[in-house]
Every structure is written in C-alpha cells, then in structure tokens.
Amino acid sequence: MKIKSFLARPYASIVHSRVRKSMLTAVADQERILQYLLKTAAGTVFGKEHNFEQVKNYVDFKSAVPIRDYEAFIPYIDQIKSGGLNILWKGKPIYFAKTSGTTSGAKYIPISKESIHFHINGARNALLCYMAETGNTSFADGKMIFLSGSPEMERVGGIPTGRLSGIVNHFVPRYLRSNQMPTFETNCIEDWETKLDKIVNETMTENMTLISGIPPWMQMYFDWLSERNEGKKIKELFPQLQVIVHGGVNFEPYKARLLDSLGGHVDMIETFPASEGFFAFQDVPGKEGLLLNTDAGMFFEFIPANEIGNENPTRLSLGEVKVGENYALIVTSNAGLWAYNIGDTVRFISTDPYRLVVTGRVKHFISAFGEHVIGEEVEHAIMQAANQFSVHITEFTIAPMIQVAEGKPYHEWFVEFEQAPADLESFAMAVNDNLRQKNIYYDDLINGNILQTLKIRPMKKNAFIDYMRSIGKLGGQNKVPRLGNDRKLADALQEWVM
Template identity: 55%
Template structure:
C-alpha cells in the first residue's frame, strides 16, 4: 500500500514543482523581493539600507560578497542569543560545520528555511519514483549514513550537525523503515559507529542506502568482510537505490558498482548547511536541477574573475552554459551575498541544471594554471575509460621545489584495481589534463612544468589520513586539490605512499 500511494504522491509533487521549473526568472525575482522585504528591519537590513533596495543592481551596490569570516560579527551575535540579526527573530537551530580561520562555523536554520531542506530531500526521491515508477524500495529498510542527531543547547538555541538536525524531521511513515537505531546513530566515533551499523544492518532487508561516496565505500567494505559474502548484492537481495551528496559521484561510481556487484540507480544531491541547492531529477542525465524555489536568491561570479577587485556579479538571468561560476547565496535563513566556496557549471537553461565543478578554495594554481575540481575529475574519468582501473580516492598537490628536475603536479592516488600499465595511465592522465586546462598545457609546452606524476597511496591510506586530522566519517571529505603541500606532506610523514621514488 505504501509503495502504491507513493506513486500518486510523486505525480502530484512533480506536477506542482513543474510550475516554478517552467517560470525560473519570475520565481527568482519574487524570492528576491520577499527576502529583502522580510529582512529590512533586521540589524543586517538596517546596516545595508534594505529599505532603499528596489532592484538587484541596488542590492549589489549595498551588499558585498562575503564568506563566513566576513559576516562573523553577525553570526557571533546570533550565537550569543540576540534577536533580529540576519533574519527576523532567532533561528530554530544552528548547524555546526568545520570552518577555516574561524574554527567551527554556526549556520542558522530558521522556521522558513528548514522545510526547504526536508522537502528537497523528499522531492529528489519523488522525482525518481515518478520517472521510473519504481516505489517498492519504500517497503524495505533504509539507512542514512549521517552525523549524530544529538543536539546541544546554548543561549536558548539548539545546535548540531545538519544531518543530525535533519534526522529529527524524518516523516513518521519512514521512521519504522529507518536504520540504524537511535543508540547507534548517536555514537560519535566513526569507526565504532560503522561497526555497529554493520552489525545492525547485515541481516536487514536494505533497499535504500544514503551517504557520501567515501563513507558508502567504507560501509560496503566492512559489510562484505563481516558477512563473508562476495558483494552487497549477495547481502541485500532487494537493494535498489543509493542517494549521495557532498562530492561528485563519478570518480567513485566504478568502485561502488564493483562492491555492490551490479549497477544500482543513484540519485545525486547537492545539500549544504546553507541550503539545499540542487538534486538529480532524472536518471537519464547526471546533472542536477537547480532549486530556484527554495527560499534562496542565487548570484554567480565567473571563476576567472573571483579574485579580481570588482568581479562580474550576475543573477540566474545572465548565466552561460559551460562556464564555471562561484555560487553566491541569499537565503531565508539570513545569509546575504554569501560565498559557500563551491563552483558550479551550467549544463542547461531549460530547465536550469548544473554540475558542481569544485571548490574556489580548493584549486591548484602554483604556476597560474588555476586547475579546478571538475577538470581533474574529468581527466581521470576519461583516462579510466581508456586504461581501466578503480580508484578509491585521490588528491592533487603542486610540487614547486622537487629534489631534481622541473616542478610538477603530484597526484596522490589510492587504487583499488591498478591499470595494467601505470606508466601509460600516467601519460594519458597528463594528456587529458592538458586538454581540460589550456594554461596547464601551455606550462607543459613551455617547459615550465614537467608532466604530472602519480604517487600510489597505500590501502586505506585516505582513511588513515582523515583519522589523523580528526575528520573521519560524517560529511567530511578530502579536498580534490590543494595549492600547497600540507596534505601531501602528511601522507609522506605517515608513510602512506608506497615509495618515495617517482614514476
């Protein structure tokens, strides 16, 4: 009965969502006006003369682009329990995330913004049901690999990890199907938690599994080891659907399919503490539907201009397909001109669809090449198509001062299955990188850089690295790119590279 009703509900919601999908510019203009009107009496609204803003051009003149550090005084006032700072009243929750110079960040979640997080996660599943007519997975057990739902209180506010906060809003009709237990979910130590999750789920009828790809791999490997079975398909006969987010799924696809033992449908999502930004609304394409009706007004800055003194700053109206932009948010949680640090690339404008192309803070440009995440992922994927291999994880760092020879990009790669010829694989990867990034190509051609070098990481080396910096599990992920040697140096210090001898 539950599966039967899910199809009708899916059809209704998809039809409802189609109204804003068909009118993207109008809905963004409407949200912009509502946000400004709602916040004009807040401290931020008064500080930035919201009462005089009537157009997007006015807004750009009065509200600069900033990240968490740039708005820290406002966030600190909210954490201290003050009212009407960035949004009317007080937020219902504060989502804790890992910060940089500010340490832990506290992102407000308001009564207006929380439904957008919850409904978006639900709607991603409903779009899938409506397109595939597969709803039988709702009858089985589901697991969401997430942070602890335990919340702390301070100055009258509750705070915790976004995934933990979201756990309090799982609909009643899914609660009976949901694993792991509350007792297991509140375990903080990730390795202990994974072992308990495996214990609770190894005999269950799992039909849907959700989590970020590196931790799905860790979970699957532990399951196979404990069960003694060959793959996940042998353990969960009715496993049908994965939901992932946080990182691009493509570099992990082959490895996960290998562990599962068959191809399973996958819904990719783009959730953040700052807002649920996009999800995959069709199994026919891998790009993500940009959620323009989610209480957020989006802005975009071309990646190549981001560090300029006066970069171009545009709304959805003026974006171009195939171009990389830094995404800027203005939300009904009270974020204004807020840079979350991600870059996106538009793949379609009817409807507006994107892929996440990287992190503006995670890039390699020690020689002016400005290599971004999308480029290294594409180069690796194309190389694997020619020289089959499975990759557990990888990261790229510049080697500016090698012991001998020209500088180079060092790729730290943990193979699950190595290519037959690693030297040819290495050469092909460099060739693909030269095609992805013209600046990199020019540096190689001009003998400023030598071709990239792959350094093999030992088995479970990335897990060891994450554990060493206290970020194993949850929503933590390894940066694809660095502009320095900090990550690479730790790998060498921990002896996580098979040999210091380069290819």
C-alpha cells in the same frame, strides 16, 4: 503493493507536477524571492545596516550588499550567540548547523523555521521525482539508511547545534520512522568506526531498499559488509536494494568501485545539499545535471569563477547565466545569509530548465604556476585514464611540487588504487595528456617546458581513511580535498606513500 508504496504514487505525481511547473517560472520566482527576503529582513540589524528599505531591485541589491564569506559573517553570528534577536533574519535561528571551517575553525550556519522545511523538502522532492519518473515506489516499503552525523545536539548561545544531517534526522516523517536505519542509539555514536561496526551489525540481515550518503563513506560501509560476509557483493546481501542517493562530492571518481561493490544494478539519485541550503537535485534518473532549486526560499547569484578573487567581480542573476561557463555560487537565503559565497563552483549544462553540475570548490585548485586547475578537470583526467587501464581509484588528491632537487616543478598526485596499473608510468602519462586537453594553461606550461609531466605517488591501502582518522575527521560529511595550492595536505600524507 504495500500501503506506503501505494500512497506514494499519487503524492509523487503531485510533487513532480509542481516541480515541472516551477521550471517554467524560475527567473520570475527568483525575482519574487529576492523581494520577499528584503522585505522580511528590512527590520533586522543587517537589513538596517544595508538600507534594505531603499533596495528596490537586483541592481540596488548588488550595490547595497557585498559578497561575503563566513569570516565576514562572524560578527553577526557572535551577536546571535550572545542572545541577539533580529540580527540576520527575524527572531532567532531554530538551529545552528555546525560544519568544518577553514581559517575560522568551526562554522555555525543559521537555520530558521522558514528554511528548515526547504532542507527537508529538497531531499523529499528528489525521491518523489524519481518515483514519478520511473514508476518505482516499492522501495518505500523496505529499510532505508542515511549514513549521517549524530542527531544529538549541543547548545550554542541557547540554540540547538549539530551537523546538518543530524538535524535533518529529527524531521524524518513519522510514517518512515519504522523504515529508518540504523537505530537512534547507533546514530548517536560519534566515533565513525564504532558507529559503522554497529550499523553493519544492524543492517546486514535487513531488507535494505535505499542507501544514502557521501560516496567515500558509503564505500567503506560496503567494504565492511562484504568483509563480514565472505566477500559477497552488496546486491547478494540486499537483493531488494533499488536506490542509492549520493551527494557531497563528485560521484564519478567513486562510481566504478561502488558499482563493482554492488554487483548489480541500482538506480542512482544525485543531490546537492549543504548546511546553507538544499541547492539542487537530479530530477530525471540517468540524465546529466541537477535541477536548481529556484523556488526554495533562496536567491542565487553567480560570479565567473576566474573573478572570485576580484574586489568587484561580475555578479549575475539566474537569467543572465550562460551554458558552459564556470561560476562561483552565491546564496541569499531565508535563514539570514546575504550574498554568501558558499565556496562551490558550478557549470550550467542547460538553462531551459536550469540544470547544472558541481565543478569543484572555490578554494580547492592549483594555480602555483598560473594554470588554475580545478576539481572537474582533474577528476575527468584520472577517470578517463582509469577506464582506459581498467583500474579502480579509491581516493586521490593533488598538490604542486615547486621546490625540486633537479628538473622542472610538477603536479604531484597521491593516488590510492584498489589495484595499481601494471605500467604506472604509462598511466601517469595518460592522466597528464587528459589534463592537458581539459586545461589549456596547463598544456601551455608543459609545452613551454615550465612544468614537467605530473608524477603519481601510489598510496598504501586505506591511506586516506588512516589520514582522516588521524585528524579526527573520519566519516560523516567530511571529505578529502581533491586539490591544494600548497603542500600542507601533501606533506601530511607522506607517511602513507608506498
């Protein structure tokens, strides 16, 4: 056993014990954190505007601070960019995490000196819990890669600004620098395909033991490695590969193809990171659900997903959530976000401890006919059918087809198969039946002859890669939306339909 894996054992045991203890105090920790956040920010511009000195408890907080999305925070962000101090949080942010926006264009999410450590420690704790649970520490001696954004920073209002994954790259512990791949120079390349080409060249002869990234771009890395090496599986190239760390999107739609590419067993660790915070991680390998990070400088609220558009939605603290309900996740943090709607929906599978699954995006749904179909439901529907028909799905997205030349409206699925099923019509019917079982409103619309059975449009090979390239969002943390309630993405994809 080498020194890094040897030293990791006691450290993993200590952190694992702390995580287990925090499970028992989750609700109390949340109450304590809210009080700390209010007290610390009472003298800020935001705190004064919302009378934090008069806010004594969660009930007061709900009355004083409304739910906001990023657009509502822009005036405060602009003050920070203009050099303002003590705007959302004490002092100034040490970074802006730049991320893709919707109606507002690029978003600039503040990261404070207090919050940055929780971003780092979340990923660290995921790995250390894995070590403690499995006893496997040997991967710490091999080469590791995180398929991330560039660590190069620009300055916005004098504040270093970049992708979160690039910012985090600067905080990799010194003792792991010799293990990290690719080189810093390669990691700074902006063009994804140029960067990926360099990454493949640098890593394919190394002793890779851990690979981390968003599943679709991890798959692209695997495909390029295999093409360069006469079709070999990844485990043939990296026989000591032991751990895959993934997050950013639901793993299930990519799982079958990734496992096939691997060609052998590799342990999986799922995480739930975002620019706004490191929210949850899989603390027990192979166990469903991610442990909510309840003692990490963030206070969480939950809104029933079907109320997110309401003027005064129900707001619940952690102690009020129920297993099986779908909630929009709301975050208040030690970086200066207050009752911030991050845009993700979650469902608790346990409240002792608090473990959840990510079910989709608040703005990614189809409800053109009142069905409110969400990401979790469509992913379940197509993966069940894929297993039944023994096919692999590369990528897919869905949109409503409202204006039809004849017949009833329908849901249009754009699906890139690794190899299309022999009977596409039967496959589509299986997907349709699976979705009807998951969503009673969709089932009612089919039964009532309001909608006809969904239609699947097979896509050309690399269709979604080509589309993402065409809009300048290939690689990094960029993701293809699963669902759209309009035809914008669907219309843009038409040139890649088979």
